[in-house]
Amino acid sequence: MTARAAEGSLVIGYGSTLRGDDGVGWHAARLLADDPRLAGTVVLARHQLTPELALDLSRAAIAVLIDADPSKPPGTFAIEPVRRSVEPSSAWSHRLDPGALVALAESLYGGAPDVWLVRVGVASVEIEDGLTTVVEAAVPAIVEAVVELVARATPVAAARSTDGPADA
């Protein structure tokens, strides 16, 4: 088991920007990466959660994931803690749900931080570039909520370089 050395905050927004509101996490991550209040936080934009992110997760003191949720009313969002997935079968082989990612970080790298999932209600996930008006209007509030969450968990930001958004 590898010893876990927590370093700072991690934000991962994920989804497909070519499927309308499914990309809301990605869009939020772009804004968060440029937000000076999150200096020192690693912000990643990804198409999906992959096993490789387990290492990033294990290195963080707190992690916030942002994803679309078609079961919620469009433009609303909720923040909830992520629990380790009990069922290994919840893991697809090269994309994971948040609980499985936590489980992987714990199994391989000695642990995972407190992980929060921001679930954003969506209006359309059809093939289109950009967000619907109602979801786009919610993005600033999502950004504020994530900044507040990170600030509450890490009142003194760790000195650490910031990765810009990238596809993956």
Added chain:
Amino acid sequence: MTSQIVIDPVTRIEGHSKITIHLDDAGEVTDAQFHVTQFRGFERIVVGRPVHEMPSIMARICGICPVSHLVASAKACDEILAVEPPPTGADLRRLMNLAQIVQSNALSFFHLSSPDLLFGFDADPAKRNIIGVAQADPQLARDGIGVRRFGQQIIEWLGGKRIHPAWVVPGGVDAPLSAETRDRILSTLPEAIASIERALTWYKSNLVRWEEEAASFGEFRSAFMGLVDRAGNVDHYDGWLRVMDADGRLLADRVDPRTYQDYLGEAVEPWSYLKSTYWKVLGYPAGVYRVGPLARVIVAGQMGTPRADIELDEFRRRVGRVPASSFHYHYARLIDTLHAAERIEELLRGPDILSPRVRSFAGINSNEGIGVSEAPRGTLLHHYRVDDDGIVQWANLVIATGHNNLAMNRSVRQVAQRYVKSAKLTEPMLNRVEAVIRCYDPCLSCSTHALGEMALQIQLVAPDGTVVDELMR
């Protein structure tokens, strides 16, 4: 009355497909087919687009191996511009393509196939996934994650993003390599090589456990095809096509990839969007050949890098000079990955790798271009025709998974006949049918492109299985 078993969807591959298995009255398997059920149509999408857009458009074919399409497309565009990239530009393209080989091979071996290899093909499907691997063999899982990250990070550092980087352009690459990025990559190399070598050691120590699968997973005589360099060694970026038969004889050597249509035929079947490429001399469907990591290590004299050459010698001692079984794709894939990592280091230590001269510029100087590279899954060809203004008039893509289509279908039939008995259908039987497909690591997103008019079959089937009407075009 005959019947059929359908496996839909096939899991742990890239894309969407299904398999049908046909049984006779006695319940014996008579045939099996691997159907690719998604359609892309990029050859049509690009008609009317300016040629300089082609690499970026073609990279969108796939989220797993976009770099391979970038490279093959840019090389086809080089021909249309009638330019050669500066040597450093070509080396940087090689570098990114090799990083792609590393990350995609790692995905196939560690994430998609290692659960079967670790737990066995009869194991509980609930644990045959990466979480199960992490719990049972954390080092193997960590190595998989580490090797894939290594390849992904190189692509991201060079191209600015991991998927669909636009850094490879007609005439070379968009920007030179910085010393900082070079040193960053070099600093991560030792751990990546150590991880690949650990996986090879693990794989070799377990070979005996998979003897039964090796004897029935696509175990048949066929030709193999891949790119080789001037010395006859593996080349992932350029070179000549070499084709070797099951006895190790060269069917063709030093073939200019631009002449591919003289050697390779393309056929379509009504039950799949994936076209089948075949060796013309032998005809269709007899002209089966295989491409990809197994073909690369077979057709090449050597890998051309020290560690991979040692592994290749051992591979040939263990499984033969021209192994017939597609199960050995897994073993070959690890050697291919090790070679790619070694070549990355060689390229980065080259004296001119930081040269600012990385791109040649030109206008439209030719109406046709063909580009070739070795993608993770095998030889990839892009062929374009443009008008005098550089507007694309026609495109043809010959994708690695299409080269392997005949072999995959034959493999599915062989495994089904060996393991599937209608009287007692079990999950492990079905898993083996899927697993033989995974040996080839097919990328269906890449490979479903039409040849001419799209084949379409519509059947009206009565409840007793009788086909009462059928339309085909």
